[in-house]
Amino acid sequence: MKLHIRHVTHYKFDTPVKRLIQSHRLTPADHEGQKVLEWSVSCEGAIRGSSFLSGAGDYTETVCVQGPAEDIEIIVEGTVETQDCAGVLRGHREKVLPSAYLRPTQQTQPDAAIRSLAETAVEGLDVSSGLDRAHALAAAVNDAIAYVSGETEPATTAAEALAGGKGVCQDHTHVLMSAARWVDMPARYVTGYLYSDANGQAHGESHAWAELYVDGLGWVGFDAANRCCPNDLYVRLGSGLDAQDAAPIRGLIEGQATEDLTAKVIVTDVAQQQ
Amino acid sequence: MNTAAPNYFNEMLHGAEVRQAYQSLERWHRDMPDDLRSLKQSEAEALFRRVGITFAVYGEGGDPERLIPFDMFPRVFTAAEWRKLEKGIRQRAMALNAFIADVYDRGEIIRAGIIPEHLVTRNDAYEIAMVGIRPPRNVWSHIVGIDLVRTGPDQFYVLEDNCRTPSGVSYMLQNREIMMRMFPQLFHENRIAPVDGYADLLKKTLASVAPQKCSGDPTVVILTPGQFNSAYYEHSFLADLMGVELVEGQDLFVEGDFVWMRTTEGPRKVDVIYRRLDDAFIDPLCFRPDSMLGVPGLMNVYRSGGVSICSAPGAGVADDKAIYTYVPEMIRFYLGEAPILENVPTWQCAKKDDLKYVLENLGELVVKEVHGSGGYGMLVGPKSTKSQIEAFRSKIEEKPWNYIAQPTLALSSCPTFVDEGIAPRHVDLRPYCLVGEKVELVPGGLTRVALTEGSLVVNSSQGGGVKDTWVLAE
Numbered sequence: 153m154k155l156h157i158r159h160v161t162h163y164k165f166d167t168p169v170k171r172l173i174q175s176h177r178l179t180p181a182d183h184e185g186q187k188v189l190e191w192s193v194s195c196e197g198a199i200r201g202s203s204f205l206s207g208a209g210d211y212t213e214t215v216c217v218q219g220p221a222e223d224i225e226i227i228v229e230g231t232v233e234t235q236d237c238a239g240v241l242r243g244h245r246e247k248v249l250p251s252a253y254l255r256p257t258q259q260t261q262p263d264a265a266i267r268s269l270a271e272t273a274v275e276g277l278d279v280s281s282g283l284d285r286a287h288a289l290a291a292a293v294n295d296a297i298a299y300v301s302g303e304t305e306p307a308t309t310a311a312e313a314l315a316g317g318k319g320v321c322q323d324h325t326h327v328l329m330s331a332a333r334w335v336d337m338p339a340r341y342v343t344g345y346l347y348s349d350a351n352g353q354a355h356g357e358s359h360a361w362a363e364l365y366v367d368g369l370g371w372v373g374f375d376a377a378n379r380c381c382p383n384d385l386y387v388r389l390g391s392g393l394d395a396q397d398a399a400p401i402r403g404l405i406e407g408q409a410t411e412d413l414t415a416k417v418i419v420t421d422v423a424q425q426q
Numbered sequence: 427m428n429t430a431a432p433n434y435f436n437e438m439l440h441g442a443e444v445r446q447a448y449q450s451l452e453r454w455h456r457d458m459p460d461d462l463r464s465l466k467q468s469e470a471e472a473l474f475r476r477v478g479i480t481f482a483v484y485g486e487g488g489d490p491e492r493l494i495p496f497d498m499f500p501r502v503f504t505a506a507e508w509r510k511l512e513k514g515i516r517q518r519a520m521a522l523n524a525f526i527a528d529v530y531d532r533g534e535i536i537r538a539g540i541i542p543e544h545l546v547t548r549n550d551a552y553e554i555a556m557v558g559i560r561p562p563r564n565v566w567s568h569i570v571g572i573d574l575v576r577t578g579p580d581q582f583y584v585l586e587d588n589c590r591t592p593s594g595v596s597y598m599l600q601n602r603e604i605m606m607r608m609f610p611q612l613f614h615e616n617r618i619a620p621v622d623g624y625a626d627l628l629k630k631t632l633a634s635v636a637p638q639k640c641s642g643d644p645t646v647v648i649l650t651p652g653q654f655n656s657a658y659y660e661h662s663f664l665a666d667l668m669g670v671e672l673v674e675g676q677d678l679f680v681e682g683d684f685v686w687m688r689t690t691e692g693p694r695k696v697d698v699i700y701r702r703l704d705d706a707f708i709d710p711l712c713f714r715p716d717s718m719l720g721v722p723g724l725m726n727v728y729r730s731g732g733v734s735i736c737s738a739p740g741a742g743v744a745d746d747k748a749i750y751t752y753v754p755e756m757i758r759f760y761l762g763e764a765p766i767l768e769n770v771p772t773w774q775c776a777k778k779d780d781l782k783y784v785l786e787n788l789g790e791l792v793v794k795e796v797h798g799s800g801g802y803g804m805l806v807g808p809k810s811t812k813s814q815i816e817a818f819r820s821k822i823e824e825k826p827w828n829y830i831a832q833p834t835l836a837l838s839s840c841p842t843f844v845d846e847g848i849a850p851r852h853v854d855l856r857p858y859c860l861v862g863e864k865v866e867l868v869p870g871g872l873t874r875v876a877l878t879e880g881s882l883v884v885n886s887s888q889g890g891g892v893k894d895t896w897v898l899a900e
Contacts, residue, residue: 173722175711201682202726207557214726247558252547402711404722
């Protein structure tokens with residue numbers, strides 16, 4: 153598919169800020185499942201610099217705005233040619249050893265319930281059949297957490313989300329990662345865009361899923377919220393040890409302002425537009 | 427005069443005979459009237475108070491306002507002894523740097539099956555953000571502090587490596603300064619290798635790892651967490667000696683491809699940051715988001731080659747107690763050399779057989795926490811009561827992976843002033859090796875001394891003091 157993405161993030165401050173600085177991972181990298189045809193990230197009045205490709209294969213760039221600024225807008229726009237690779241990440245340039253993604257973070261620390269979910273899911277499945285174990289874990293997470301927005305927040309931990317039984321893609325992803333790591337399967341948080349969800353509904357915001365490392369196959373994506381593996385409806389941006397570590401935008405403002413953040417993502421199928 | 431137990435190496439005395447290195451000091455002490463001695467001791471204390479050097483060494487905690495006791499009796503190495511030590515320290519510093527560079531690049535030592543992958547990648551100090559980064563000259567640990575103990579005329583063991591930001595060098599410099607001020611004649615009568623070149627060497631080392639994007643004379647700064655840090659004195663002391671700015675996170679900012687320092691004449695580009703701040707705090711956009719001590723965006727500038735950070739984030743992966751056991755292997759692997767300095771044999775309680783041995787021999791071993799420091803949470807078997815040993819046994823059984831054990835080393839002793847004159851007290855040594863364009867080392871280091879009779883714990887939080895350390899010139 154040829155997907156066109158327009159992702160606008162708008163920050164409004166109640167009092168003008170002196171200065172703002174952000175680290176962006178808003179540019180997708182090529183791999184067998186996606187080829188970037190055109191891409192731009194713009195932010196009016198910003199000074200950009202310090203860009204590089206990280207060891208995990210993510211394009212990173214720094215943006216700063218000298219105030220006083222009352223609002224800023226980051227516009228990401230581009231076209232990506234995608235292919236269905238059944239979730240397998242192939243041809244992605246990276247250097248990090250998969251075992252580095254075995255360590256739990258504060259948000260993905262497994263509690264007794266996550267440990268038991270993980271152990272039950274892989275019971276009877278041999279360690280050598282990593283793909284079966286990964287599918288079983290993702291299915292168990294999907295069964296345990298209903299997709300309900302507004303029940304959790306960005307700071308919700310994996311353990312809290314599982315206990316509540318409700319959540320959004322971030323929660324499904326954190327629980328799946330936590331469970332996978334518990335059974336010694338490297339797992340990471342992936343951010344990106346989704347054309348339409350399991351019900352065919354347009355997904356109006358950024359998306360997240362997990363990648364689990366399967367011996368013999370490499371990194372394989374699992375979207376536990378939608379009970380599937382990422383295919384040609386997905387565009388992959390970047391990864392990290394959890395949502396905070398993988399965040400496409402990490403920023404700080406100088407000044408005592410409160411920010412009002414709105415983000416809008418529109419993914420369209422270029423073929424249908426023509 | 428007391429003599430040490432015969433199984434400890436006494437650095438001054440061989441039986442009743444005074445070793446050559448200490449002959450002049452032995453005379454100096456013998457000829458010193460008692461009243462002069464106490465006068466000098468209080469003079470030394472007053473000098474230390476005046477310079478304000480009251481911080482705890484090595485992040486040991488405790489009262490930062492407390493003065494660490496200074497013992498006036500110097501510790502001496504001959505030129506020949508130092509030559510061997512120096513070679514061994516350089517070798518170790520180079521191997522440690524090669525190891526860090528390797529584990530953030532291709533990981534050859536893991537592929538070769540020499541070091542288990544999980545010890546590297548699951549180590550808390552391992553930073554994914556550093557994978558694929560090549561710092562200038564591929565140097566990761568620019569100041570390597572290597573803790574050594576001596577057990578015989580020719581026997582030295584490495585206790586621990588410090589690859590992040592080892593502290594205590596200001597004590598090395600001040601101990602010498604104060605000894606020279608109080609006893610100038612000693613420095614006329616003996617040919618003692620100077621240590622005052624340290625600040626120059628440090629500055630040269632830091633300047634030599636300026637990023638490629640820097641043209642002209644690099645601007646070097648020291649980044650401190652601030653005046654409430656226990657080593658703040660050392661940060662400002664080193665900044666003064668090097669003639670560079672001492673800055674806090676809020677004095678720096680990131681814009682475009684570089685890091686800038688706020689000055690009264692406007693922003694000035696910074697090329698090399700000697701940070702005395704842990705990885706977790708240096709950049710809230712990369713590490714802990716709640717850190718107010720660092721510089722937001724610093725890691726992006728660093729990773730894109732706009733500034734140097736010393737030591738490199740993630741360098742701590744090499745100085746863990748579990749990795750320590752593999753340093754001799756690293757030396758063989760990267761340098762193709764035989765290790766000059768020995769490691770202390772170490773049992774890892776995480777391993778079944780090792781745990782069994784440790785539990786059976788608790789009375790003779792020293793047991794430490796894997797991530798512990800400062801002499802806290804450790805058991806010195808031969809110095810402990812039965813009930814202390816039993817209490818520790820249950821701690822080990824509960825969390826075996828948290829402990830390592832080593833034989834109780836017969837730490838050498840050095841004459842030390844006590845109420846009745848002088849008496850042998852156990853000592854260790856921390857030399858500071860500088861790695862940049864060259865590998866440099868000033869002769870000597872910081873000697874810590876366990877002031878309590880019979881004690882083997884030299885940490886200042888546990889009653890330790892410091893001494894001037896001499897290396898005799900050829």
